[in-house]
Amino acid sequence: MSKPILSLNSLRAGYGQTEILHDLSMFVQPNEIVAVIGPNGAGKSTAIKSVLGLLNISQGSVELHGEVITNTPAAKVVELGISYVPQNQNVFVNLSVKENLEMGAWTRPIGIPERLNDMYALFPDLAEKRNQTAGSLSGGQRQMVAMAKALMVDAKILLLDEPTAGLSPKYRSEIFETIQKIKNTGVPVLIVEQNAKQALAVSDRGYVLVDGANRHTGTGVDLLADREIARMFLGGGH
Amino acid sequence: MWNSFGFEFINFYFIPGLVLGCIYALGAIGITLTFSILRFANFAHGETMMTGAYLTWTVMAICSGVLGFAVHPLVAAVPATLLVVLLFLVTDRYFYKPFRQADTIKVVMASFGMMLIIRSAVQVIWGPNQLTFVPGIAKPNAYLKDWSGSIDFLLLIPNKHLFIFVGTIAFMMALSYLLNKTRIGKAMRAVSDSPDLAHVTGINVDQVIRATWIVGGACAMAAGVFLAMDIQMLETTMGFRMLLPMFAAAILGGIGKPYGAVLGGLVIGLAEELSAYPWIGDGPLLSPGYKTGVAFAIMVVMLIVRPQGLFKGRSF
Numbered sequence: 001m002s003k004p005i006l007s008l009n010s011l012r013a014g015y016g017q018t019e020i021l022h023d024l025s026m027f028v029q030p031n032e033i034v035a036v037i038g039p040n041g042a043g044k045s046t047a048i049k050s051v052l053g054l055l056n057i058s059q060g061s062v063e064l065h066g067e068v069i070t071n072t073p074a075a076k077v078v079e080l081g082i083s084y085v086p087q088n089q090n091v092f093v094n095l096s097v098k099e100n101l102e103m104g105a106w107t108r109p110i111g112i113p114e115r116l117n118d119m120y121a122l123f124p125d126l127a128e129k130r131n132q133t134a135g136s137l138s139g140g141q142r143q144m145v146a147m148a149k150a151l152m153v154d155a156k157i158l159l160l161d162e163p164t165a166g167l168s169p170k171y172r173s174e175i176f177e178t179i180q181k182i183k184n185t186g187v188p189v190l191i192v193e194q195n196a197k198q199a200l201a202v203s204d205r206g207y208v209l210v211d212g213a214n215r216h217t218g219t220g221v222d223l224l225a226d227r228e229i230a231r232m233f234l235g236g237g238h
Numbered sequence: 239m240w241n242s243f244g245f246e247f248i249n250f251y252f253i254p255g256l257v258l259g260c261i262y263a264l265g266a267i268g269i270t271l272t273f274s275i276l277r278f279a280n281f282a283h284g285e286t287m288m289t290g291a292y293l294t295w296t297v298m299a300i301c302s303g304v305l306g307f308a309v310h311p312l313v314a315a316v317p318a319t320l321l322v323v324l325l326f327l328v329t330d331r332y333f334y335k336p337f338r339q340a341d342t343i344k345v346v347m348a349s350f351g352m353m354l355i356i357r358s359a360v361q362v363i364w365g366p367n368q369l370t371f372v373p374g375i376a377k378p379n380a381y382l383k384d385w386s387g388s389i390d391f392l393l394l395i396p397n398k399h400l401f402i403f404v405g406t407i408a409f410m411m412a413l414s415y416l417l418n419k420t421r422i423g424k425a426m427r428a429v430s431d432s433p434d435l436a437h438v439t440g441i442n443v444d445q446v447i448r449a450t451w452i453v454g455g456a457c458a459m460a461a462g463v464f465l466a467m468d469i470q471m472l473e474t475t476m477g478f479r480m481l482l483p484m485f486a487a488a489i490l491g492g493i494g495k496p497y498g499a500v501l502g503g504l505v506i507g508l509a510e511e512l513s514a515y516p517w518i519g520d521g522p523l524l525s526p527g528y529k530t531g532v533a534f535a536i537m538v539v540m541l542i543v544r545p546q547g548l549f550k551g552r553s554f
Contacts, residue, residue, distance in 0.1 A: 074438045078439065091435075095431065099424050104439060107440040
């Protein structure tokens, strides 16, 4: 096992007095896609938000490359190379595609033209729509903008919060394909997903979260094959 | 045709309406930016305009009284603008910043308090009485008068109004460049779009807020000086009287839309002046005393019919 890029160690965290994560541990290694699945309210999105310093961590630690970054403010976390795509409102709708990407590079303002070209190569759809406002794009294209925007900082790791929520099956597959492409460029991806089957199918490893703690862990393939998990979380048995 | 109808309409109603519109437009830009980026209705905005005019007057007074030479208000406005912007940044840091996470209504009330603080401070320093900004009667620009008279299209526009037109256009162009071409301007639009997303994108929101105060302050400052140039005097309530039409302009254009605010300002300014034109019969359609009522009526109708404004801004 190689050293993890990002690790969450026995986290207790929540909003104000309400604790949502009770004892959560997970990690992401280089060159892997890690999926976090589980029922609604299990704390999947909360797990990601805890990394960004968006809620209060009372116990445990978040480490990036072995360095503790627990409760670091979001702007700083982004600067450190952790990129995050929220589930909703993840693009600036009144800004053009190009401007969205430029904003993504706020913490790393050098070499923007080159990185813009990299992104247009990775997301060819966006290249031709670069001067359109993000608000005029379809849901799937917006998701592409959001991911490209997050990758503009030479991300060390990409965190995606339900990237396929509300998308058509066609776009869903396209997003999962893109996530694999992103992994192949050397950026590991941590993805929280409702579409558990598809997510696990592209993931190297997965975590099943229940009640703010990880219940099961395994490779994507193993989790998919597990009867109990299938029955409980993947919508019906095989 | 020109002599019977157009001459009077253009020179005595349309041009003054446009001048007023420019002043509203510049003021409304600051209001709409503060509303969309800092998320509150800044009641102290009119007082900023007023303070800017007083500071400009002071710079002019110091130049002519102590240094012995007269300066144009637009020149004196430059150091005064720097002072106003500085004042803005200090109030943001020590007055508004502690309210950043507070409910909007608390910040609005705080700005109301700031309005009273500023006006009282100005009254303490400069006194409650009117001051003469620029003495004398503004004569129409002679060159323009001769030229337009020679083509039978007589325009009587004093220099002060020409300065206001040119100044407003210059401000619009600078603003447009800032918002569309510069990094900080794009970030201002981004924060206006979604502060939360801006935050997790790593954008330095505090820096954007400071930029907003600077831009809004500079525009308010210009609006205040232009207003003082137009009415040629200063009084401590001059900013407050502009507040309603400026809010009307911002709402008309769509909250968060600087270009909308400009258009809204021009529409409100023209509507106010043109409502006094004798459209029917010989007397003014509406007594000039009801001018502010026109702005208010437009604002109310707009909020009922199309609350997001002409440019599809945010609706509340």
